Amino acid sequence: MIGRRGPAASPGPLDPTSTSRDHDAALAMRRTARRVLICRLAGLGSGLVAGLAVFNGPGSWLGMGAALAAPTFAGCLLAGVLVGEVVAARPSGTTRTAVLEVRDVRSYLPPPLTGWVVAAVLGLAGLLTVTSIVGSPDDQGRPGRSLVLACADQRTAAGPWPGVYYSLPIGLSVLGGLLAALAVIWMVIRRPRPGPDPAVRAADDHVRRQSVRAVLSACGVLAAAPLAGVAIIAAGRLASLAAQSCSPAWLPAAGWASLALGVASLAAVCGFGRALLLPERAAPAAVPADRRTTR
Template sequence: MAAVIPHALAVVLVLVAVLLAVLMSLNREVRVPAGGHLPVLRATTGRRLWSRLAGLVVGIAASWLALTWDGLGRGAMLAAPVLGIGLLMGTLAGELAVPRPHGPIRGASLEIRRARDYLPRFSAPLAAALSLVAVVLLSVTSATASADDLGRSGRVLAMSSPDGAVRSATGPWPGWFYAWPMLAVLAVAFLLSALVTHRVVQRGRPGLDPAARAVDDAQRAHSARVVTAAYGLCVALPLTGVAVVAAGALFRQSDLAGWAAPGAFALLGVALLAAGSAVWYLAELLSRPRIRAS
């Protein structure tokens, strides 16, 4: 019964994310000027979509390999970030597939485009905050971790009673044994996200008429939202697991330290925030803007 609860909770969270994505899609409408022939924009939209789906398939395969890589929990921790990296790679491939302006007469727009013009105002700062929380939490758990009975450093939390008469070690504890692979994968995801965002901002426009420019801006904003959501999932999902595991270890050690139980409840709050963020980012990935001529 206990093994069924996490799966049922995951299904509920996914259903909530799908419902939220539907509501977001209904309210996310982009108005563009009427007129203008946009065949290039329609073609590039299809290329981006297929590239993202290909990246998602690669990410799913890689996450399955990650799950089978380690039986001590590291594989499960890395499955979501690996999946997000696959989606980011697909997004980058889609942006690189956007053709350069061509034809006998070509033009260039004199404008300065910045990443903050396209990154979502809520999701991007939230991803930055979650990244900071993850780094701080893993640093603290690594500093307080001990080796397990087989000598693997950073796997358990060892504590002693105030008088030193009782000593107990419990695990798993997200120490350096778990922290270094997670931090390494998150660093790769962050660098890849920055690269994709740079490409989204700096690539040339496929058309310069008002309708083409408006649709192109909407596509750039959607790509930036996909990048932010993919990176946000890379951070939020493993952070949820790390916080829950650490809270469980602190609860088991609460008899030896008075601060353990309050610390565990604080970690459960972090887990709740990270899980809610994961639902939001999944909804961001599933939602799409509707482009209509004004």
């Protein structure tokens, strides 16, 4: 016996409360992404202006402006990301839902970028330690601002040298920037979600990763830019002393190594800038539940 197939069952009606809640969460996610992006771009723009202003400081600063330009830029960018997280849209409404989850900071850290930032920080710390140890006071008694080559019958000095006079402010500013970056990343991870809908959560995770990526890129510039400047200046001073007849045989090699480190650091600055200005591919947009079709 062949029976006639009845009409296909139609999906049941959606819960109006759930539909409205998902729609509000999607709108909140869009507001969050927009505010975070605006504040980040504002921090980037103000950082460029402030960094250039510090870089072009008066001559009485003795080059300190160039040493602190990168930390100034990174600090403004971090402040922009921080403000974006503070003013980001929070869940609204009388009824709120939440998903029990454990957010691990490692899931938001891009491994290659994180590794390069760590390498830049360690490289800067190592180079500043060496330049501080070998530096000598200049003719005005400023500590570590001169590099002295002592021979049997003469002493030759080259400066300015990136010793304690420069390395201490650079080190403290970079350390302060890194601590601020950790605080910003903590706020990014701890920010409440706009809603429990899976599409909204995916978009929210993308916004968080973009914020963490911006913070890491700022930290990369924070460390790599001073590293490039210190290495190139040190290479020039080592080359001037290597021309002396009594210079040790390893001095020219040290100068070339320092120059290579400076060039590599400049390339790293460009890479961090690219990561900062070119965002990752956007995640699929959050679709409110009332606009989905059921088959």
